[in-house]
Amino acid sequence: MTSISVPRKVFQGVAKRADMFRILDRHARRPDRFAGALSAIYAGEWFETDETSYTYMLDILPPLWMLAPIFTMREFMTGSVTSVFYAIRIDDAVRYFHTYCDLSDPNSVEAMRSAILDRETRPVRAMSREERLEHIWSTTAEDYRGYAGPRWPKPMQGHRTVMLYGGKEGTLLKLLCTLTDDEIAAKLPVHLRHLPTVLAA
Template sequence: MTTHPPFRKVFDGVATREQMHRLFDRHKDNPDFDPLSGKPYAGEWFEIEAASYHLMLALLPPLFQRTGMFGFSEYRAGSITSVFFTIRIRGRERWFHGFCDLTDKRSPDAMRAAIIAYETGAADSMTREEKLEAIWNATHPDCRGIAGESNPDAWPEDHKGKRAIVVDDNGAAVLKLLEHLTDDEIDARMANIHVRRSNRGGTSDADPS
């Protein structure tokens, strides 16, 4: 069975057309980018405007197309290509883009399910890694950072460069590695994310449109 990195949201808000194209190339200067495999693009997704969705649909004949989804016929690299989604969430139609590794033909449906889970707070269907990505994206920039960037002496060498967020430690605000969050800490933060999204109004249904 082919394994893939967790599906993860890489942009907060709705990307404009210009932002979308920048996100398409966001790893071009990454030394870990392998042009033959396309990693680390696989599994990344973000929300786009309706106009961008329809622009990309009209640009080239789709690689595949079915209700609420189509694959872009020009591969990003290797077996990784763009998949565009139309999903109705809380009674409102929204549009998304994701990079799927088509060596696993189920990856577009798995990504769609991950997007719905993230946007509706359906944490029970998310892996630990997906929950950590949701927590990272939902944490205010002032309350998250990279271990060792501002105070390198405060971190062990093997922790430097990893993501960290502010947590409460007996009344004191301290930075803790994201990957070291306990299950209880994850559950509490996922509950807060779900409450914030529920407060936007509407139901939590998500159907293809």
């Protein structure tokens, strides 16, 4: 489970349109999807996309509001949380980002923009453990990820699970948050496996 709505990068690299739509609702199969407020699950998630996807989303519906290169979608994901798209100049290049912001907080859109700038302008390319886990969740096919059900101990129920290949032992289901470093590396694409673990300050 995601517990608090702090800014968190959920995909490494640039998500093209097909990737973007898959990532937009990474929590579609949550067992409690319609059971209450899920704002904290979505609010704070962000990832980079491309100009084509940014323009496509701008053209789907008139935005709820638009301020220069930032616009918000008219349709809300849950409660007061909706998609916000940014075009941000970083190192002399315009880059495009999608976030979920809780518009009940008037500072959320600017806070997310600041968080993205802070993360993407750090001098060392790195990934935190949390970013590695979120990337794994975003890129694992629906058939190989899910949520711990009633067969799991009560404290674990509802937490995210992923399927792992266990060699001679076959496949096994494990809580996402309990993956070891080796298991994380095995689930990541090769170009992300050996990045520094600690983000530069």
